Amino acid sequence: MRLAPLSLLLALPAVLLAQHAYTPADIEEGGRLFRTNCVLCHGPDGDQVPGIDLGHGRFRQTYSQAALVKIIQNGIPGTAMPPHNLEDFRAEIILAYLSSIATSGRAATGNGNAASGKAIFEGKGNCAGCHRVRGVGSRVGPDLSDIGALRRTAEIERSILDPNAEVLAQNRFYRVVTKQGETITGRLLNLDSFNVLLLDSKERLLSLQRSDLRESDFMKDSPMPSYRGKLSAQELSDVVAYLNSLKGL
Amino acid sequence: MLTTMTRRLTLLLTIAGSLSAQVTFDRLLNAPKEPQNWLTYSGNLMSQRYTPLDQVTPQNVKNLELKWLFQARSLEKFEATPLVVDGVMYTVQAPNDVVALDPVTGRIFWIYSYAPSPLSRPCCGRINRGVAIAGETLFMGTIDAHLVAIDAKNGKPLWNTTVAKAESGYALTHAPLIVKDKVIVGVAGGEYGIRGFIAAYDVKTGKEAWRFNTIPGPGEPGHETWKGDSWKTGGASVWVTGSYDPDLNLTYWGIGNAGPDYDGNVRLGDNLYSSSVVALDGDTGKLKWHYQFSPHDEFDYDAVQVPVLADINWQGSPRKVMLWANRNGFFYVLDRASGKFLLGKPFVEVNWASGFDETGRPMRVPGKLPSPEGTVIFPGNQGGTNWYSPSFSPRTGLFYIPSWVNYSSIYLSGKQEYTEGNRYLGVSPRSVIGGMLAARVNTRKEDEGYGAIRAIDPMTGDRKWEFKMNDVTDAGVMTTGSDLVFSGGREGYFYALNARDGELLWKTSVGGGVASGPMSYSIGGKQYIAISAGNSLFVYGLRE
Numbered sequence: 087m088r089l090a091p092l093s094l095l096l097a098l099p100a101v102l103l104a105q106h107a108y109t110p111a112d113i114e115e116g117g118r119l120f121r122t123n124c125v126l127c128h129g130p131d132g133d134q135v136p137g138i139d140l141g142h143g144r145f146r147q148t149y150s151q152a153a154l155v156k157i158i159q160n161g162i163p164g165t166a167m168p169p170h171n172l173e174d175f176r177a178e179i180i181l182a183y184l185s186s187i188a189t190s191g192r193a194a195t196g197n198g199n200a201a202s203g204k205a206i207f208e209g210k211g212n213c214a215g216c217h218r219v220r221g222v223g224s225r226v227g228p229d230l231s232d233i234g235a236l237r238r239t240a241e242i243e244r245s246i247l248d249p250n251a252e253v254l255a256q257n258r259f260y261r262v263v264t265k266q267g268e269t270i271t272g273r274l275l276n277l278d279s280f281n282v283l284l285l286d287s288k289e290r291l292l293s294l295q296r297s298d299l300r301e302s303d304f305m306k307d308s309p310m311p312s313y314r315g316k317l318s319a320q321e322l323s324d325v326v327a328y329l330n331s332l333k334g335l
Numbered sequence: 336m337l338t339t340m341t342r343r344l345t346l347l348l349t350i351a352g353s354l355s356a357q358v359t360f361d362r363l364l365n366a367p368k369e370p371q372n373w374l375t376y377s378g379n380l381m382s383q384r385y386t387p388l389d390q391v392t393p394q395n396v397k398n399l400e401l402k403w404l405f406q407a408r409s410l411e412k413f414e415a416t417p418l419v420v421d422g423v424m425y426t427v428q429a430p431n432d433v434v435a436l437d438p439v440t441g442r443i444f445w446i447y448s449y450a451p452s453p454l455s456r457p458c459c460g461r462i463n464r465g466v467a468i469a470g471e472t473l474f475m476g477t478i479d480a481h482l483v484a485i486d487a488k489n490g491k492p493l494w495n496t497t498v499a500k501a502e503s504g505y506a507l508t509h510a511p512l513i514v515k516d517k518v519i520v521g522v523a524g525g526e527y528g529i530r531g532f533i534a535a536y537d538v539k540t541g542k543e544a545w546r547f548n549t550i551p552g553p554g555e556p557g558h559e560t561w562k563g564d565s566w567k568t569g570g571a572s573v574w575v576t577g578s579y580d581p582d583l584n585l586t587y588w589g590i591g592n593a594g595p596d597y598d599g600n601v602r603l604g605d606n607l608y609s610s611s612v613v614a615l616d617g618d619t620g621k622l623k624w625h626y627q628f629s630p631h632d633e634f635d636y637d638a639v640q641v642p643v644l645a646d647i648n649w650q651g652s653p654r655k656v657m658l659w660a661n662r663n664g665f666f667y668v669l670d671r672a673s674g675k676f677l678l679g680k681p682f683v684e685v686n687w688a689s690g691f692d693e694t695g696r697p698m699r700v701p702g703k704l705p706s707p708e709g710t711v712i713f714p715g716n717q718g719g720t721n722w723y724s725p726s727f728s729p730r731t732g733l734f735y736i737p738s739w740v741n742y743s744s745i746y747l748s749g750k751q752e753y754t755e756g757n758r759y760l761g762v763s764p765r766s767v768i769g770g771m772l773a774a775r776v777n778t779r780k781e782d783e784g785y786g787a788i789r790a791i792d793p794m795t796g797d798r799k800w801e802f803k804m805n806d807v808t809d810a811g812v813m814t815t816g817s818d819l820v821f822s823g824g825r826e827g828y829f830y831a832l833n834a835r836d837g838e839l840l841w842k843t844s845v846g847g848g849v850a851s852g853p854m855s856y857s858i859g860g861k862q863y864i865a866i867s868a869g870n871s872l873f874v875y876g877l878r879e
Contacts, residue, residue, distance in 0.1 A: 109708055109709050109745075111709070111745070111765065112709075112765070115765065173758065173760075173763065174751070175747070175749070175762045175763055176763075277805055278804075278805045278806060278826040278827075278828070279803070279804045279805045279806075279824075279826060279828065280828070280842070304780055
């Protein structure tokens with residue numbers, strides 16, 4: 087009994103941290119950390135390890151938030167869970183991101199047929215006109231060969247319906263106009279004070295000197311069109327199912 | 336006969352060599368009179384990082400070519416500025432190998448390898464910024480908080496003094512400063528809840544001569560600026576070399592942030608002498624004056640910049656001043672005899688303070704402090720500038736600052752418990768760009784922050800010109816007697832600008848980020864320019 091107040095005191099800092107209000111940007115950052123550190127074993131929805139569903143707080147036993155932070159940092163000896171070099175706040179925003187999975191809801195799509203989705207991806211949807219999967223398709227957009235291992239179903243669905251909702255820094259498009267009047271757009275590979283490196287729409291690796299350019303800037307919007315209203319609900323489900331099945335080589 | 340002559344010649348050369356290799360304190364005081372050498376971290380004790388050498392000019396700088404390079408056997412950042420002393424270059428290969436090189440060919444004379452304790456834990460890289468020399472002895476601070484004296488002729492260690500406890504988070508990363516017969520260092524570790532200090536050691540024996548605690552203890556003035564026991568873990572580290580004024584016999588040092596970095600609630604008060612400059616008696620280490628740039632800092636605004644001393648005509652009268660571009664985004668002019676605040680003006684975007692009261696204390700903007708939901712503060716966590724050496728050219732009268740423009744961070748409030756040897760920060764701020772992925776390739780937008788060299792007129796604080804880079808910079812600046820500015824940046828370019836108008840005159844790719852300051856020397860009537868970048872040291876000279 088005498089120990090109780092002491093443990094309460096010890097737990098206090100962690101409780102204070104747990105009450106920290108996480109901003110959408112924190113949660114987004116937590117998502118990035120999750121994808122970098124956790125997704126390989128736990129899957130994009132956090133439910134890939136049997137008996138564990140990180141997005142819905144289901145573990146093999148009950149843990150406090152502080153204990154989960156320690157597990158992320160120290161791992162669980164004797165299991166496949168390794169330690170991670172993440173400070174408290176970074177571990178906490180991973181947990182904040184995982185909490186957001188539960189509240190952000192599941193994808194609207196479901197019961198899709200991956201084989202049908204592949205046909206739409208390569209046919210009607212013309213997705214392969216920009217995206218590459220396992221060596222087939224264009225390199226102008228992000229390679230999607232492992233998208234199912236990196237992204238949650240809901241996120242894949244959102245990218246199809248609302249491509250501007252999230253564009254990762256490494257996928258931002260860039261537009262230049264040369265002094266001769268030629269307009270070139272493409273994926274920005276490198277930008278420094280003197281040079282711009284692009285993969286242009288014809289998949290050429292270009293190095294342009296900024297002194298030769300009349301205009302140069304990031305493109306405000308993603309070049310990807312929204313497929314809202316262009317695919318039926320079933321077609322959308324099929325494409326999402328196909329993308330979900332892409333787990334890398 | 337021939338043998339006798341040879342012996343005489345050898346003897347003469349030996350004597351001449353040994354005489355010239357004695358780096359007396361008088362030589363350090365008069366370093367500008369021997370511009371062929373680079374005798375201290377910043378080139379002279381006024382720390383102007385200005386070379387009077389003028390063989391490389393705005394007209395011929397385009398003819399610079401790589402003469403040699405030294406590849407460090409280290410993947411750490413190469414932050415050291417070499418010394419060149421009477422035909423020998425000395426630099427540090429990270430973490431703590433002193434290397435003596437031929438400054439004409441880059442061939443190695445000797446390497447002294449110091450093995451730091453595995454318990455050392457420098458916050459931000461296992462790096463070192465250079466050595467100091469006195470007599471024929473080199474001095475290096477180590478990441479496990481030792482000060483080592485090394486024979487400049489053969490690289491043999493002469494003495495090794497434990498300055499502080501590495502396992503508590505103390506480290507030495509800057510080049511020491513020689514003042515008379517003492518070698519002065521300060522301790523890094525502001526992210527580990529250390530209690531900072533500056534200490535002087537006898538150059539011959541390594542025995543401690545004096546110590547100045549950068550956080551006053553009980554009974555000392557300034558102690559009341561720390562709530563409770565917070566002074567014991569308040570940081571206030573030192574990790575960039577100070578300066579010295581022989582007329583005033585004062586040595587000046589910039590002091591780092593208070594700890595925990597982002598949680599000021601546990602250390603209510605101004606937290607002296609964190610984020611301050613201190614002027615110490617060169618013989619005793621007694622505090623003569625201080626000026627605090629960022630009272631009660633919660634933004635990691637270390638005042639760890641090189642104190643640049645200049646003798647200028649201030650409002651019609653000659654005045655001994657100190658020029659200081661601070662991490663907090665303000666450019667300052669202080670009277671270095673008294674510490675009087677003469678001028679403070681933002682050199683980048685600043686939103687945490689609106690100006691200064693008549694005493695020179697910054698006026699805080701209400702609400703601009705870490706918060707649970709995050710507060711955007713300009714400049715951000717790395718500051719408007721940082722430890723990167725600025726330069727003052729007595730020819731142009733301008734002050735050149737490696738700057739981070741349009742740069743902010745989101746500061747969050749929150750607590751962290753102190754445990755010895757572990758990081759003690761509070762909650763780390765977040766980048767407005769977000770994510771580690773953004774740093775993978777160089778795709779920064781201008782409104783997300785960019786690097787620049789900004790030339791400031793110290794008389795007014797007004798900007799004369801700016802050289803913009805796409806990415807931010809960790810590179811120092813050197814000016815020359817021919818009105819050139821040398822610098823670099825994270826993009827991996829090393830370049831020369833016209834000191835008068837900032838025009839780009841020459842650039843070369845060094846294949847890795849520049850995180851050091853340029854220096855220059857001359858051998859056999861030929862001027863060389865050296866810069867450490869990536870993992871190598873590059874040396875340039877004019878094409879013949």
